[in-house]
Amino acid sequence: MRFLSQRKRFKDLSQQEILALAISSEEDDARIYRGYAESLRPAYPASARTFDAMAAEEDAHRAQLIDLHEQRFGPTIPLIRREHVAGYFNRRPVWLIENLGLERIREEAASMERDAERFYLNATKHITDSATRRLLGDLAAAEARHGTLARDLADSHLNKSIRTEENAAAHRQFILTWVQPGLAGLMDGSVSTLAPIFATAFATHDTWTTFLVGVAASVGAGISMGFTEAASDDGELSGRGSPVKRGAASGVMTTLGGLGHALPYLIADFWTATGLAIFIVFFELWAIAWIQNRYMQTPFFRAAFQVVLGGALVLAAGILIGSG
Structure with a gap:
């Protein structure tokens, strides 16, 4: 209970902390996708390219969020991660998902994008700055599209015979x-x-x-x-x-x-x-x-x-x- 008491509630985060949390979350997700890509590359090179592309998408989101943070709050980004926030969605360990196979990894990627979409939709309710709200709304829409991104990118990298x-x-x-x-x-x-x-x-x-x-x-x-x-x-x-x-x-x-x-x-x-x-x-x-x-x-x-x-x-x- 003492550990839980040290975690902040999402509604108590400042607008700067919400942006910082979004930045760290995008960074984590990019790393997870790259981990999936590396684990799949020897046996499933085409699927590995799909996750490389998804990691690149997360990097682009992170860059947008960092630019916005610098415009509003300066270059110093607070250190806040998902484990610091009570009730924030967790990611399963990469080694656990890797052990469950290719299809399970694809399902986990879709789940990650749904979690991210919910986060951005919640975040917009706590932001008053119009530019920030617009960016978070755009990212929520992007993550909603990302619910099918694994499938869309797979279609671009995986033809029927490869799949x-x-x-x-x-x-x-x-x-x-x-x-x-x-x-x-x-x-x-x-x-x-x-x-x-x-x-x-x-x-x-x-x-x-x-x-x-x-x-x-x-x-x-x-x-x-x-x-x-x-x-x-x-x-x-x-x-x-x-x-x-x-x-x-x-x-x-x-x-x-x-x-x-x-x-x-x-x-x-x-x-x-x-x-x-x-x-x-x-x-x-x-x-x-x-x-x-x-x-x-x-x-x-x-x-x-x-x-x-x-x-x-x-x-x-x-x-x-x-x-x-």
Whole structure:
């Protein structure tokens, strides 16, 4: 609360401070757009040029605001930024948006322009100088146009074939970085933990012991798969993307795949827990087949036959070993 009390309310800003805030905001947005451009340039050069152009637009706005400030208040601009003003819109960290892909970056750019438009419309209500009001109104209109600027600039830099190619590249990258490691993890977690879990279940008929074994097997497999995936390839030559992302996808999905049929053993009744666990196993296997069909273009019935047959064999092995 002490930190919040040190932030100024927008309505308490002087006209000079409003101009200074607009200048710093335009500078921040230009830097963000340049950051997007640099992150996209290796894989999406045409989209990178779009964000270069948007950064140049923000630089032009900043120059107009600085000229106006010098005319009205002189060359010394107060240091005031968005974090100094209570309720002022924030920008998400660039690294977070970069990690979410090309389309997410485009959506964030459109959101940034809408935020800027609202700021200028609010600012005009607190300005009495006619020249300043006119400039802020013009900038509000410009930002409103910028709601479609990403699309307009994209149209000028991205013809249909380039846009299709970039979207296809983004889709391929999503599959390589997230889907393939996650699918491998889900398959490993769902199938490799079947034997120890069901062997324990039928050997002990103790649901709590089975649950503990299932959690241990799932978490252990998740850690192993995650580190193996991350260490196997740094992504530089293969183009498979960040090893941290791939490791996280593989590790988390491996753990979830095992926990799915371990959690039913929290139920005290052995046969109820086992029946539910077997039902979940077949649901997991069908989900794997669907993902293979949806993202890997594997014919559904072939994927289902391979995955369900393999899972059923491992399940049967676990039950037979535990019953022996």
